[in-house]
Amino acid sequence: MIEIAELLPERPGPLWRLVKQCGVNHAVGQIDFTPKSGVPEDEQPWSLASLERVKRAYNEGGFELSVIESRPPLDKAKLGLPGRDREIDIVCSLIQNMGALGIPVWCYEWMPVINWTRTSSTIEARGGALATGYDHELMDQTPFAETGEVSEETLWENLAPFLERVVPVAEAAGVKLAMHPDDPPLSPIRGLGRIMRSVENFDRLLELVPSPVNGIALCQGNFALMTDDLPAVIRHFGTRGKVFFVHLRDVRGTPEKFVEVFHDEGPTDMLACLRAYRDIGFDGVLRPDHVPTMEGDSNDDPGYSSIGRLFAIGYIKGLREAVYYEETH
Ligand SMILES: [Mn+2]
Numbered sequence: 001m002i003e004i005a006e007l008l009p010e011r012p013g014p015l016w017r018l019v020k021q022c023g024v025n026h027a028v029g030q031i032d033f034t035p036k037s038g039v040p041e042d043e044q045p046w047s048l049a050s051l052e053r054v055k056r057a058y059n060e061g062g063f064e065l066s067v068i069e070s071r072p073p074l075d076k077a078k079l080g081l082p083g084r085d086r087e088i089d090i091v092c093s094l095i096q097n098m099g100a101l102g103i104p105v106w107c108y109e110w111m112p113v114i115n116w117t118r119t120s121s122t123i124e125a126r127g128g129a130l131a132t133g134y135d136h137e138l139m140d141q142t143p144f145a146e147t148g149e150v151s152e153e154t155l156w157e158n159l160a161p162f163l164e165r166v167v168p169v170a171e172a173a174g175v176k177l178a179m180h181p182d183d184p185p186l187s188p189i190r191g192l193g194r195i196m197r198s199v200e201n202f203d204r205l206l207e208l209v210p211s212p213v214n215g216i217a218l219c220q221g222n223f224a225l226m227t228d229d230l231p232a233v234i235r236h237f238g239t240r241g242k243v244f245f246v247h248l249r250d251v252r253g254t255p256e257k258f259v260e261v262f263h264d265e266g267p268t269d270m271l272a273c274l275r276a277y278r279d280i281g282f283d284g285v286l287r288p289d290h291v292p293t294m295e296g297d298s299n300d301d302p303g304y305s306s307i308g309r310l311f312a313i314g315y316i317k318g319l320r321e322a323v324y325y326e327e328t329h
Contacts (some may be wrong), residue, residue: 002246002277002320004313005066005285007304010054015306016061022313026285027063029054029103033072035090046072046094048101055101066285067178067245068098069107078112079147080158088162092169099173105244105284106170107217109180110159112150112192116183121302123259129292132302133259134184143191152193156204159195163209170213177213178244179205181222186255197255198226199233206242219247221289224268225255231269231276238280246277248316249289260290260303263312274316274323288312 005026006019031054033045042049058065072091076084095106109115119138125131143149163177170177185197195201202216216237220230227233237243250266251258263270277286291308293299 001324002274002282003066003285004316004320005287006309006313007069007287008058008061008063010057012057012061015309016063018306018310019313020062022310023317024313025062025064026066027058027061028107028285028287029058029065029068029070031068031070033070033090033094035072041093044090046090046097048097051094051097051101051103055103065101065103067105067107068094068103071108074108075113077162078110078155078158079150080154084158088165091166095166095170095173095175098175099170103175105176105178107178107180107245109182110155110196111182111194112155113144113147114189114192117189118302121299125259125292126262126265127295129262129294129308130299130302131260131292132290133253134257136184136186136256139189141190147192149188149191150193152187152195155193155195156208159205160208163214167209167211167214171211175213176215176244178215178217180217180247181219181226183219183222184255184258185222185225197222199223199236202237206240212241215242215244217245217247218243219249219289220268220273221247221249221251221260224251224266225253225258231272234273234276235280238276238282243277243280243282243284245284246282246286247289248273248286248312249291260292262292262308263288263315271319271322274319278323278327286316288316 003026005028007028010031055065077087118132119135121132123131123133182194182197187194250268290303291312293305294307297305297307
């Protein structure tokens with residue numbers, strides 16, 4: 001059964017209650033893993049004690065903590081710089097502690113320095129809502145002074161030893177590693193290569209260190225820009241048991257120039273996608289990803305408007321009901 005989840009900050013608040021009121025029972029943890037200076041290891045945010053407190057808070061709010069989607073700093077590991085071993089040690093501790101607490105999926109990514117990026121967060125969408133978008137021609141392409149140019153090969157060369165250390169730890173802990181695609185799925189950006197941006201490269205990721213815990217976070221907004229047949233890609237990875245987590249959203253355009261759209265108005269056939277998740281027996285959680293900012297809401301956190309999320313949850317619940325209903329009628 002496809003379960004619906006929402007990305008929730010680690011402290012309770014109105015968003016928790018709104019999401020709960022929509023009938024969502026799974027949280028995707030957004031936890032600040034920035035190392036705290038002068039704090040002992042067993043009190044750091046990735047420690048067992050700290051994670052246990054956070055997990056208990058989600059449980060008390062009525063949510064199962066089904067995925068953790070935040071990362072401790074990993075740029076040194078991605079770039080192969082001194083200090084990378086310490087970064088990887090922290091990831092290993094985090095995963096061991098997730099395993100001890102029964103938190104089954106860690107969503108990570110391999111974008112160096114720049115995470116998801118847009119050139120606008122005020123594009124007028126349906127009815128005057130505000131959407132985010134990307135235009136490669138408007139993106140500043142000055143290479144970062146601190147890193148210089150970083151090749152795609154460097155990123156592959158650093159990903160392999162990362163996985164060689166982390167995968168056995170994840171296997172022992174029973175935690176699945178879900179790689180999120182690069183957003184936008186485009187390379188390079190500001191001189192920084194980006195590798196998780198095609199179906200072929202995800203196949204390469206899975207072959208790099210083969211393991212039942214080495215898999216993907218199928219973020220539809222990015223995969224939709226990599227293929228014209230998203231349901232086929234869902235089946236491609238899903239029949240191999242590699243879809244661990246799903247981000248549901250849609251965009252209109254190309255990797256070089258696109259805008260984000262409401263879940264119900266994009267070019268992707270969302271019903272066909274939900275059928276694909278049903279057919280592969282997907283048993284992880286799916287969450288609405290970026291949504292337009294709607295009337296009455298603040299655009300301080302573009303892509304994460306509370307009201308936009310409510311519309312998305314309702315739409316996805318309807319789709320899900322339809323695909324399970326048609327299976328039995
Ligand atoms: Mn995503």
